[in-house]
Each structure stands twice: as C-alpha cells, then as structure tokens.
Amino acid sequence: MHVRQPIVLYVDDEPANLAVFEMSCGDSFEVVTAGSGAEALAIVREREVGVLLTDQRMPGMSGIDLAEAVRLEQPEAIRLLITGYSDLTAAVDAINRGQVRRYLKKPWEIHELRSALRESLELYETTRRLHALEGRLFEVERVYALGVVAAGIAHELRNPLSWITANLSVLKEGLAALQTDLLAKAPDTLSLARRLPEFLEAVGDAVEGASRITEIARGIELSTRSQRDDDLVDLNEVVTLTVRSVQGELRKRARLDVALEAVPAVRGSRTKLGQVALNLLVNALQALPDRPRAENLVSVRLAAREGSVRLEVQDNGAGVPPEVRSRLFDPFFTTKKQGGTGLGLAISKKIAEEHGGQIGVVSEPGHGATFTIVLPAVDPAPAARPAR
Ligand SMILES: Nc1ncnc2c1ncn2[C@@H]1O[C@H](COP(=O)(O)OP(=O)(O)O)[C@@H](O)[C@H]1O
Numbered sequence: 001m002h003v004r005q006p007i008v009l010y011v012d013d014e015p016a017n018l019a020v021f022e023m024s025c026g027d028s029f030e031v032v033t034a035g036s037g038a039e040a041l042a043i044v045r046e047r048e049v050g051v052l053l054t055d056q057r058m059p060g061m062s063g064i065d066l067a068e069a070v071r072l073e074q075p076e077a078i079r080l081l082i083t084g085y086s087d088l089t090a091a092v093d094a095i096n097r098g099q100v101r102r103y104l105k106k107p108w109e110i111h112e113l114r115s116a117l118r119e120s121l122e123l124y125e126t127t128r129r130l131h132a133l134e135g136r137l138f139e140v141e142r143v144y145a146l147g148v149v150a151a152g153i154a155h156e157l158r159n160p161l162s163w164i165t166a167n168l169s170v171l172k173e174g175l176a177a178l179q180t181d182l183l184a185k186a187p188d189t190l191s192l193a194r195r196l197p198e199f200l201e202a203v204g205d206a207v208e209g210a211s212r213i214t215e216i217a218r219g220i221e222l223s224t225r226s227q228r229d230d231d232l233v234d235l236n237e238v239v240t241l242t243v244r245s246v247q248g249e250l251r252k253r254a255r256l257d258v259a260l261e262a263v264p265a266v267r268g269s270r271t272k273l274g275q276v277a278l279n280l281l282v283n284a285l286q287a288l289p290d291r292p293r294a295e296n297l298v299s300v301r302l303a304a305r306e307g308s309v310r311l312e313v314q315d316n317g318a319g320v321p322p323e324v325r326s327r328l329f330d331p332f333f334t335t336k337k338q339g340g341t342g343l344g345l346a347i348s349k350k351i352a353e354e355h356g357g358q359i360g361v362v363s364e365p366g367h368g369a370t371f372t373i374v375l376p377a378v379d380p381a382p383a384a385r386p387a388r
C-alpha cells in the first residue's frame with residue numbers, strides 16, 4: 001500500500017493563486033489546494049495535514065478562523081497565514097494568540113515560500129515523532145506499573161497460600177489416619193469409611209492447586225528482579241542518541257547546552273539507561289514555562305568522577321517545591337494535570353539502583369532543577385593495560 005505523505009494544504013479564494021502555487025510547489029511537496037475555508041475543512045477531515053497555508057481575506061471564513069478550526073481537528077498541523085500588507089495587524093495578533101505560527105507576505109517570494117514550507121514540514125515531523133516517543137514512554141511506564149502491581153499481589157498471596165498448603169497437608173494426613181482407624185476399630189461406620197478415599201483425593205487436588213498458585217506467585221515476584229543485564233555500556237553514546245531523539249523539540253523551546261565527555265563504560269542495560277536519560281530530558285522539557293526560547297535553558301553534562309560516571313540534566317524551569325521533594329521518586333507521584341503517570345522518576349530510580357548507582361535532585365524553586373545520576377564505572381580490564 002502506498003503510504004500517504006502529510007500534505008501541504010493551500011487555501012485561497014483566488015483560483016489564479018491556487019494554480020500558481022501548485023505550479024511552483026507541487027513538485028517538491030504533496031500539495032492540495034482549496035478555494036474556501038469550508039472546502040479546506042472537508043479536506044482536513046480526510047487527509048493528514050502537515051502544513052496549512054491560508055490566505056487571510058476570503059469570503060465566508062477568514063484565514064485565521066480556518067486556522068483555529070484546523071487547530072481543533074489536527075492540533076499538530078503547522079498553520080501559516082499568507083497576507084497582504086493591509087492585514088498585517090490581524091496576522092501579528094493571530095501569532096500572539098497562537099492561532100498561526102507565522103505569516104508570509106503576499107505576493108510571495110518563491111524561495112522564501114519553499115523554505116518556509118520545508119521548515120514547517122520538518123517541524124511537523126519532529127513534533128509528531130516526539131509525541132510518538134512520549135506515547136511509547138507512557139506505555140513502558142504503564143507496563144512497569146502493571147509489573148509492580150503484579151509483584152505486589154504475588155507477594156501478598158504467598159503468606160495465605162502457605163497457610164492453605166500447610167493446613168491441607170495436616171488434613172490429608174489426618175484423613176488417612178482416620179480411615180485406618182475407622183476400618184480397624186469401628187467397622188459399623190463402614191459406609192463413611194468407604195467415602196474417605198474420595199475426600200483424600202479432594203484434599204490431594206487442593207494441595208496440588210495451592211502449590212501451583214505458589215509457583216506462579218514466585219514466578220511473578222522473580223520476573224521483576226531477574227532481568228540481569230550486563231553489557232558494557234558507553235553512556236556517551238547512549239546519551240548522545242537520546243539527546244538526538246528529543247533535540248528537535250527541545251531546541252524549539254529552549255537553548256540546549258550539551259557537554260558530554262568521554263567516560264569509562266558502565267555495566268548494565270543500554271535500553272534502560274537510555275530510558276533514564278529520556279525520562280530526565282522529557283521532564284526537563286515539561287518543566288519549562290511558556291516564555292521566549294532564549295530564556296529557557298536545558299543542559300546535559302556527562303563526566304567521569306573517581307570511579308564513577310555522572311550524568312546531569314539541568315533545566316531552569318519551575319523547580320521542585322520543598323514540600324514535594326521527598327515524594328518525587330515515589331511511584332505514581334505526579335504534579336502534572338495531563339499526561340503524567342508519576343512513574344518516570346520511580347523507574348529511573350529503580351534502574352539506577354539496579355545498576356549499583358544513585359539518582360538525586362537539587363533544586364531551587366523557581367530557578368529550575370538538576371537531576372543527577374551516578375553509576376559505578378567499570379575498571380578497565382587488566383589486559384587492556386600496556387604491556388611492560
Ligand atoms: N525537571 C523537573 N523540574 C521540576 N519538577 C520536576 C522535574 N522533573 C520531575 N519533576 C516533578 O516530579 C514529578 C514526577 O516526575 P515523573 O516521575 O517523571 O512523573 P511525571 O513526569 O509523569 O509527572 C513531576 O510530576 C514533577 O512534579
């Protein structure tokens with residue numbers, strides 16, 4: 001099946017403009033045009049829109065109203081307004097209210113138009129990838145939560161199960177002794193004694209059932225602990241890759257300062273450590289207030305310190321209020337109204353500990369937070385030392 005590209009949707013009530021647009025951009029982009037807001041909305045309901053480029057002055061629905069309607073249908077689509085000089089005030093106003101991302105002047109300059117479209121499509125793709133990534137993170141956190149819950153239940157089950165098993169064994173032995181006794185000493189109770197094997201069998205089945213449940217419970221408890229990963233992991237590589245996967249989104253919202261030194265290897269799981277770095281970066285991004293990009297800063301530092309490797313993710317966002325500080329790493333603790341699971345830091349802490357390391361936070365409320373993870377470095381193998 002042919003995978004459809006996100007489209008560039010151009011809307012203008014002037015048929016000549018639509019034709020010129022198609023001619024000048026149709027070869028580089030998946031262009032679809034519409035002659036009115038209503039026509040455009042019908043297309044928006046059918047196709048994935050990467051970029052909406054709309055004229056402002058149109059009969060029926062204005063470009064800004066259309067942009068607003070498209071925002072509700074496809075929030076990730078990048079909305080651009082194309083206007084003559086007389087509408088500049090309206091355009092600037094629309095930008096300030098977040099209805100459109102920017103405006104282009106009419107008549108357009110072809111190179112400027114193409115590069116604006118290219119940039120917008122890239123931005124659209126980055127945003128979508130980031131959202132997909134957040135979705136995946138959310139899934140992982142959910143699975144982890146399930147694991148934690150299951151392990152908790154398994155743990156709780158083991159005590160009562162051991163009582164059941166122990167008592168059933170007592171009962172089974174008792175019944176067997178009773179049968180022997182009855183047959184020898186009280187033959188007149190014969191009909192009851194004849195049913196004893198049946199009871200014994202029932203108890204035997206129950207014992208079997210209980211021990212099967214015990215086995216399952218033990219399995220669940222162990223499976224959360226027994227995943228041993230002992231690869232030699234280069235954190236420089238892991239962090240570089242993780243930063244790369246979110247830097248598009250990060251750079252849109254903040255200045256990004258990355259200083260990664262070459263560090264000795266640590267022992268463990270590349271995937272899990274990548275997950276920790278991703279958690280910290282996404283949290284940093286989410287902690288940044290809505291303000292001009294130049295005022296937001298996220299820095300990522302990696303360095304070696306006395307037998308350990310230290311990763312720091314710092315932001316200058318909201319920071320952590322003292323009253324919630326001690327709960328940050330608790331499972332399900334979140335202050336986010338939307339989309340928070342409260343598991344990112346709990347998982348990160350668990351992963352840090354699994355790797356023999358630690359995670360901590362320093363924060364001055366209102367001035368941001370610094371999360372630090374320290375992991376033991378692997379001693380360079382003796383064979384790697386130069387021969388004498
Ligand atoms: N960089 C940060 N700055 C300020 N607060 C943070 C930061 N990172 C995490 N937090 C706080 O810790 C809480 C728990 O984080 P986390 O376990 O990742 O769960 P979630 O992100 O789903 O809320 C967040 O809700 C937030 O209050």
Ligand SMILES: [Mg+2]
Pocket residue numbers: 279282283344345
């Ligand atoms: Mg988080």
